[in-house]
Amino acid sequence: MxxxxxxxxxxxxxxxxxxxxxxxxxxxxxxxxxxxxxxxxxxxxxxxxxxxxxxxxxxxxxxxxxxxxxxxxxxxxxxxxxxxxxxxxxxxxxxxxxxxxxxxxxxxxxxxxxxxxxxxxxxxxxxxxxxxxxxxxxxTSIQALCAAHALPLNDIGEPFLVTTGRRLREGGWPQGVDTVVVMLDGGTAFQSLDPKGLHIWWGAYLGMADQIILSGALAEVGPRIVTARREARERHGWIMDSYILKRRP
Structure with a gap:
């Protein structure tokens, strides 16, 4: 067989x-x-x-x-x-x-x-x-992303949700969680969210020689990620990235 x-x-x-x-x-x-x-x-x-x-x-x-x-x-x-x-x-x-x-x-x-x-x-x-x-x-890319940012994925006793860029863009912030992992985002779905109180940890080409990571308040770092992502895609002809969003008080 x-x-x-x-x-x-x-x-x-x-x-x-x-x-x-x-x-x-x-x-x-x-x-x-x-x-x-x-x-x-x-x-x-x-x-x-x-x-x-x-x-x-x-x-x-x-x-x-x-x-x-x-x-x-x-x-x-x-x-x-x-x-x-x-x-x-x-x-x-x-x-x-x-x-x-x-x-x-x-x-x-x-x-x-x-x-x-x-x-x-x-x-x-x-x-x-x-x-x-x-x-x-x-x-997984989630493990590699957390390691690159030295970030614990879940808050103490709290759940997190793994979703796609398409679902985040269409459905908005998921109910019942303060931590969202976004994969398979063909664009930058985080731009569809109100950035107030949101922090992002983003990474592209994780584990590769060309790895790029950025993090910070979404309102400040989001535009930098959009630019870095566009430039990297133009340079390589493709991009593989993921990110974690956390909602803070």
Whole structure:
């Protein structure tokens, strides 16, 4: 039976790999490296670097493939994502079949951790035939962001909420919490909030050589983040960022 191992690799720093992740990479017959276009070639390069650093099993092969692009013109968000996941699953299945056949161990290096705002587990369950699925956890961008700012995520005895930029923009500040973690923000959804009493801890390219972090009162730091984000995106052609907002008296 085919086994597919989803290996959390952290946020870009090879030093964030756990021993379990290194062992799983070396236990694989095939490591899959997705390519997301020239604008995000850094992500494939970092996966290649990780393999070059830790792969000691000469029998492990590496196969690269191009990821399907989600149709941004799809009017229904959920259907667009669902169709995209079907296309990605078909690409995974075909790549595994081409390079490994129907038996063996394939591995995918997952940015951050497969359990948090990553669809790899949902996509893996669409593969035909369905493989045995294993998961090796990794350091999430939330952990990396808190570490970069030396920030405890939750206040004493208080909850926090993890959400997306789209939901923050559409729904405003969530009820019942004073700490919000925002991921997958294609823009700067914090600009839709009243900044009074809000503080922000923002980070981009966390764990990478080009890491950028900014923090402070949202009213003061927000415009600086907007500028830094725009300049970084123009420089790299892509950006991966997240932030924490806390409501203070």
């Amino acid at each position: 085919m086994t597919l191992t989803l290996i959390g690799i952290g946020c870009g720093d090879p030093g964030q790999l756990t021993r379990a992740a290194i062992e799983a990479i070396n236990a694989a017959d095939l490591v899959l490296i997705p390519r997301k276009g020239s604008a995000k070639s850094d992500l494939a390069d970092l996966r290649r670097t990780i393999c070059a650093d830790v792969l000691t099993n000469d029998a492990t092969r590496i196969a690269e493939f191009d990821l399907p692009v989600r149709d941004a013109g799809e009017t229904e968000y959920r259907k667009g994502v669902d169709d995209w996941h079907d296309a990605v699953a078909a690409t995974w299945s075909q790549t595994i079949e081409n390079h490994l056949g129907s038996d063996g161990k394939a591995a995918l290096l997952i940015w951050g951790d497969p359990s948090l705002y990553d669809s790899s587990l949902r996509i893996a369950r669409r593969l035909v035939p369905l493989p045995k699925i294993e998961v090796v956890p990794g350091i």
